[in-house]
Amino acid sequence: MEGENGMFKQAKWNEPLIFKLGRKGRKGHILPKVEDEVKRAVGDVNALIPENMRRISQLRLPELSEVEVTRHFMRLSQMNYGVDSGLYPLGSCTMKYNPKINEFLANLPTIGMLHPYQNESTVQGILEILYRLERWLTEITGTYEICLQPAAGAHGEFLGTLLMRAYHKLNGECKKRNEVIVPDSAHGTNPASAAMAGFNAVVVPSDENGCVDLEALKAAVSERTAGLMLTNPNTLGIFEENIEEIAKIVHETGGLLYYDGANLNPILGKARPGDMGFDIVHINIHKTFSTPHGGGGPGAGPVGVSEELTKFLPVPRIVFDGERYRLDYDRPYSIGKIRSFYGNVAVLLKAYAYILSLGGEGLKEVAEVSVLNANYLMKKLKEIEGLTLPYISEKPRKHECVFSAKPLKNETGVSALNIAKRLLDYGLHAPTIYFPLIVDEALMIEPTETFEKEELDRFVEAMRKICEEAYTNPEAILQAPHNTSVSRLDEVKASHPRTMALSWRMYLKKNGQNL
Numbered sequence: 001m002e003g004e005n006g007m008f009k010q011a012k013w014n015e016p017l018i019f020k021l022g023r024k025g026r027k028g029h030i031l032p033k034v035e036d037e038v039k040r041a042v043g044d045v046n047a048l049i050p051e052n053m054r055r056i057s058q059l060r061l062p063e064l065s066e067v068e069v070t071r072h073f074m075r076l077s078q079m080n081y082g083v084d085s086g087l088y089p090l091g092s093c094t095m096k097y098n099p100k101i102n103e104f105l106a107n108l109p110t111i112g113m114l115h116p117y118q119n120e121s122t123v124q125g126i127l128e129i130l131y132r133l134e135r136w137l138t139e140i141t142g143t144y145e146i147c148l149q150p151a152a153g154a155h156g157e158f159l160g161t162l163l164m165r166a167y168h169k170l171n172g173e174c175k176k177r178n179e180v181i182v183p184d185s186a187h188g189t190n191p192a193s194a195a196m197a198g199f200n201a202v203v204v205p206s207d208e209n210g211c212v213d214l215e216a217l218k219a220a221v222s223e224r225t226a227g228l229m230l231t232n233p234n235t236l237g238i239f240e241e242n243i244e245e246i247a248k249i250v251h252e253t254g255g256l257l258y259y260d261g262a263n264l265n266p267i268l269g270k271a272r273p274g275d276m277g278f279d280i281v282h283i284n285i286h287k288t289f290s291t292p293h294g295g296g297g298p299g300a301g302p303v304g305v306s307e308e309l310t311k312f313l314p315v316p317r318i319v320f321d322g323e324r325y326r327l328d329y330d331r332p333y334s335i336g337k338i339r340s341f342y343g344n345v346a347v348l349l350k351a352y353a354y355i356l357s358l359g360g361e362g363l364k365e366v367a368e369v370s371v372l373n374a375n376y377l378m379k380k381l382k383e384i385e386g387l388t389l390p391y392i393s394e395k396p397r398k399h400e401c402v403f404s405a406k407p408l409k410n411e412t413g414v415s416a417l418n419i420a421k422r423l424l425d426y427g428l429h430a431p432t433i434y435f436p437l438i439v440d441e442a443l444m445i446e447p448t449e450t451f452e453k454e455e456l457d458r459f460v461e462a463m464r465k466i467c468e469e470a471y472t473n474p475e476a477i478l479q480a481p482h483n484t485s486v487s488r489l490d491e492v493k494a495s496h497p498r499t500m501a502l503s504w505r506m507y508l509k510k511n512g513q514n515l
């Protein structure tokens, strides 16, 4: 493209599927033949496997040499982008760089080879780690006890709303209290989780400061209120200053306060949801505590509760009798299990290592630098023509800031989506767009603490150039991206199961073949 010299260019390999690369008989490793030895030792191995579990047909796996496999995945990785490639300012997602040492620790065979059915006496080490992690997370959130089981934020929300239900049920108010209040700035999972637990979601609007409208909240609460789900700082990056008043309003009507802790990063070591009056808190381990996420990989969404609610937590609970760790199933009020075994242990171990390596002071610094970075970006981006910062623009933000590209769209036709696509041409990941829903043409930007000032400056510069280009040459932006391995996708087709082949089996089926 003209005028694009010196710009980022992503690799563009014409890389076939690994199934098409394979050639019969190629091998990665030639393993020594052990069959004879095994036969001598234990007899016919096949006879040891129950008949209905024996493989009858050959697996149709691609056959390749080691170097072919390495090159294949190296090429694919070059056509990709992640937190290890550069800035990933996806608002509300906290896409931070995750220290490799934590991956290394989670990969140690002493962790990876553990089996959840092992006898308690043989897993004292990991139980101690999980127990200590629970204590640290209760300290960080200001809660009384924490359950590590949930596998994601939304899963934690679901557990949280089930706990609300159990609490009201014990009080004989389960039928009456069938409403959960959520602000209009909430993450979509909040009303969805409430609905899954059988509640009706009642939406309250935000005021002109971007906070919960207190009058609207007072009007919404009633004896039907089971609880309020709140994100603080909220998805605009604004801290709800009236949180104590909000807690009072909800508690006075007999409701519970649920804290969506996906945005915990900016208040680590600074403020605690428990102290703000929240009864139930979930944490997104995979956002705040060093687990890469995106693409649906394993995560963890532990849920902390006030003392009053601990008896409802899922079983088993890890208890320590002063000498040994034990799994306690004897909890008559427990809602049961929310996930198999004890949660995603490898993810939890990374959080343990992360907290241990940073310490209390380090966690505070995480919060401070993440807020500093977000406000630095906000200040610089405010100077760009075409963008506005809705909701009192003088007020500092916490971890993220939400801009509107509405002026730019009205004047040039270039939308938030187009800006996001064009950013990719600069070798930068786009921010979250069109969320929260209360901001038109929203660009939700969260830089996190893990990117250097130079990287933030590069982002600001790219945004400035794109907005200038919108006024002079909007066509280039409307067709973007040009420099990536995949050019502009049809948004609808790209997320429709009928157009996608997500596995080799699906691919063959689309072409009229079977595996």
Ligand SMILES: *Cc1c(COP(=O)(O)O)cnc(C)c1O
Binding pocket: 092, 093, 152, 153, 154, 155, 187, 189, 190, 231, 235, 260, 262, 263, 284, 299, 301
């Ligand atoms: C990410 C996020 C969630 C959901 O977390 P998952 O782990 O993706 O289920 C909930 N609320 C907010 C504010 C979030 O940013």
